[in-house]
Amino acid sequence: MAEPVIRRKTYALVYIAMLALTLATTLLAFLNMGPFNSVVALVIAVIQAALIAGVFMHALYESALVRIILTGSVLWFLILITLTMTDYLTRSH
Amino acid sequence: MSTFTTEYDLFFWIMVVVCGLVSLGIAVVLITFAVRYHRRNDDELPTQIKGNVLAEAIWITTPFILFLGMFAYGAKLYFDVELPPSDALDIYVVAKQWMWETQHPEGEREINELHVPIGRRVKLTMTSQDVIHSFFIPDFRIKQDVLPDRYTTLWFEATTPGKVHLFCAEYCGTKHSGMIGWIYAMEPQAYEAWLEQGAPEGSMASTGEKLFHQFQCATCHHFDGHGPCPDLRGLFGRTVSIASGTSVTGPTTVVADESFIREKILNPRAHVVEGWKDNYMPSFQGQITEDQMIDLIAYIKAMGPPPGGTLSTSSGATPEREASGPVIIGPGVTSINNTVPGER
Amino acid sequence: MIAAPEVRTEPNYLNAKEGVLSWLLTTDHKRIGLLYIASITAFFFIGGFFALMMRLELLTPPSDLVSPETYNKLFTMHGIIMVWFFLIPSIPATLGNFILPMMIGAKDLAFPKLNLASWYIFNLGAAVTLYAIIRGGVDTGWTFYTPLSTTYSTGYVVGAALGIFIAGFSSILTGLNFIATVHTMRCPGLTWFRLPLFIWSMYATSLVLVIATPILAITLTMVGVERIFQVGIFDPALGGDPLLFQHMFWFYSHPAVYVMVLPAMAVESELVAAFSRKPIFGYNAVAFSSLGIAIVGFLVWGHHMFVAGQSVYSALVFSILSYLVAVPSAIKVFNWTATLYKGSVSWDTPMLYAIGFIGLFTIGGMTGLFLAALGLDVHVTDTYFVVAHFHYIMVGGAVMAYLGGIHYWWPKISGRLYPEFLAKLSALTVFLGFNLTFFPQFILGYLGMPRRYAAYPPEFQMLHVLSTAGASILGAGYVLPLIYLTWSWRYGPKAPPNPWRATGLEWQTPSPPPVENFEETPVVNYEAYDYEAMKEKLALG
């Protein structure tokens, strides 16, 4: 199995994108968009997470096994949230 | 015995028979094979059979279908137990380490005992003062956990007179096994007679009325519709609009049931009523016991509609049926009571 | 510590190095397996001792032998020890550790040092828990429900939780090690669908361990923080929701029950194949059912909360998913049974345990179906019906399989044979004692006897007496193997490499195995349990 080596330029581009996204999310948070404030903040956070995982952590370049582990664990976290929310969102008396 | 007892036992024994037969079948086959194909000599090599798709398909689908049946039957029974009818006799239960306090609308209080009439639906509204307990009447086949800072309900209709066990079924500390009592199911006349001899302090609502004055609720909540705050008459069971801006992703309307009133008293600003955004109701957190709380609620519940019929509080809300069963309001949002974990 | 027998001709993992340090610092998966056997056996008997005390107390209706307070501590410590310090590590950390690398033709696990570390972490956790027990014990039940555990209990909750928290990391490390090993260390030719079913099941177990255990860790941490700082994470009086705790606890603990039973199923598949001399009927179905259980097992936790106050709609979802997870179990039971068909079925001790497992697991599982039926659970939840349900699976099922596996691999582990007659006798004793102990509890539960009761109304006494009688027989049945296996370790007749003429790679190497398992790396060009291909080698037919 070969080890991925990523060009420094790629790292630099990602770095700049990350900083830009941070700026964007902070500024957007000052607007009042109702519930969409949280949506925007979370979407940007997810993009940032994907950038770090994909490039800084090489997930994009690693074997399928690594990607399965990564998506699997994210999926399981979503299961935890979703099924718990079936309770909290439909509770009554 | 209650109406559930027969329903429940029928299902239970059907399950025993179905599962019993399947287990018996497996056991018989297993033992037959073990005996019939017992190894004759040490070097024996039997015919190698790797599997059979048809057999596999049969024993995947058959249990699955049986399971679906069990699920459906179980779900039906569950909904009967879980959703209280609206015309029931209301009884309040407060659990504390390690005793049960029950209270009838007429004001009788009992400890570790509960008298109920047969042939009449009874709805228990329960809360705990400390840890989680569970109200369990084995003979009636019903049980419901009782949680602190929250109301849960349970209902039943007793069918035969008699004295049956009441247990606490959720482990609640040292004397969990001592948190037991008796349920007395009585003929209606006997029940009436029993009610007669008690109630020294008057009904729950009248106690509640005294408390309403004692806690100064009445200084704000006048009955002329012109006070500095909403008129509470006719409130119970109605749908109330929540002022926007006080809750961003939270519910916008709420059914005014026990949990709502309780929240209003303890954590009033979690959900402020539409039109009253700038008037503050103070919190009574830490001042009102669970017993007093249920009396207050009984009082508010017992208030009739305002004489004129018009309501000063909620914007255009029409009187609703009693909140029996979950009421879903909008996408994924329900009546707030208990959507909201751990309100103060 | 188990001392190496003096006469060993071939160099093997037992006599390769001498001295206590060579054991305490070993990175050999086989020796670590033995270290684990020592630890969990001790915990089994401690937990069993607590069980016996409980059963004695329950002989009579009032709480006369011990006070209610003591009784509460007894069942709490019984549950904690049996679950976290015996059953969860039992098969994976002992048999799994010992056998798994050999089965896939590897020299060791992927991370041998982590493996040793996991044993130390386990013992550290155990020591902390024992310390909490000795200092006065805990009385919250093994489920640590809030707000009892965070606010009201006077026991050493933080100590016990810390112990479990630490032990959790040993589970995680074991699971991580197994997954990495199975993925990357299989010997040449050993493709996924040639793997013994033991591996599939163990792999599924590891997935659950790795994904679920961290949630337990964080949940217990939150309980600890809440208890120490008195802030309201779960306590409603301070602003929290106790049901959130239950969700988080069961998100871990329901998958954890499959951590307890999947390894038992792993062993079961090996036993049934070896003692019927046939491949497991429907290999693929059994293999995938293991994964199915692991995955769907994560979606059902709410069935522990049907009357706890969760939304009724949520309960519906959890109920139907619970039925879904029962399907793969059913597949397994039917396939094991079908494997015996036209086989060459021997009645050696491991097979007796294997057959006992199928019967008891079926009963335990089916009563699980009662509990998963929403309306039925309302009455029997938190009664002895539940107690009987899970003992049928965990004691009747998992412990039986564990004992079966220990007997099956004993010749490999120790290089010695155990006394067959005593072994059969104990298998029978365990089976009978078990049923006498726990069958009456189903009836008790249906009649309404709540669990965790130190005292009870007199009408339940008869059934409790039966149960206590059964427990004494059961206890004797468990002490017996301890004695004769220890005896045979030194004095048993020498075992040949493959006493059962089984097909697994672990049997293709001497008993006991050499340090790196195989003289030369094996190459596999046949499927699991392929007796046809191994005919010559095993001198069969």
Added chain:
Amino acid sequence: MAETIQILPGREALAHRHHFATPEQQRETVMAGMWIFLATEIMMFGGLFMAYAVYRLGHPRAFELGSADMNVVLGSINTALLITSSFTMALAAHAAQEGRLRGLAWLLIATIVIGAVFLGIKFSEYYAHFREHRAPGVWYESKPNEPDPGGVEMFFVLYYIMTGLHAIHMLIGIGIMAVLWLMTLAGRFSRVYHSPVVVSTLYWGFVDIVWMFLFALFYLPGLHQGR
């Protein structure tokens, strides 16, 4: 985008552990092991994020009020710092892969220093909250007339637990990096053997990812309503 280098078997005695058949097998195993470990970390923080979700749903307004107490300037500086440190760490891994040990040592130092500054800022924030009596369990006071004070307190409880656990991870990470630095100085790494550096990059990246969410959930919700 990615070019690859082949690992040469058998060059480095240190690199190859006896129970692996080949160094490639070893590398693959180590990477799998680390990612599985990160999966457990995801679940661990996942539990906390779930608690956050449940309580925020129950107390939407209170969480915004609590968030308004955060210092968003320090928060964004910290976010930028952490991103920078991830960048230097990724470059460190790159240097290790190319066998540039001097570069590796300096990049590790840079990462450690930036991480330490992050923690310094974080603790100064904790201290400021403490001064405002916003430290549940230690010294907590609700503001007068604060709506849903319970919810606000819950916000702070979660804030401390979640950022605290994150800070602990940072501390551990800095410790690991210090060890890597010493190993680098001792000449333990090379073009062939550097998996500890790569594996630590994964860890550091994960810690960074967690912060992205913490920033979004604790610092941002209170901004739009003015401070």
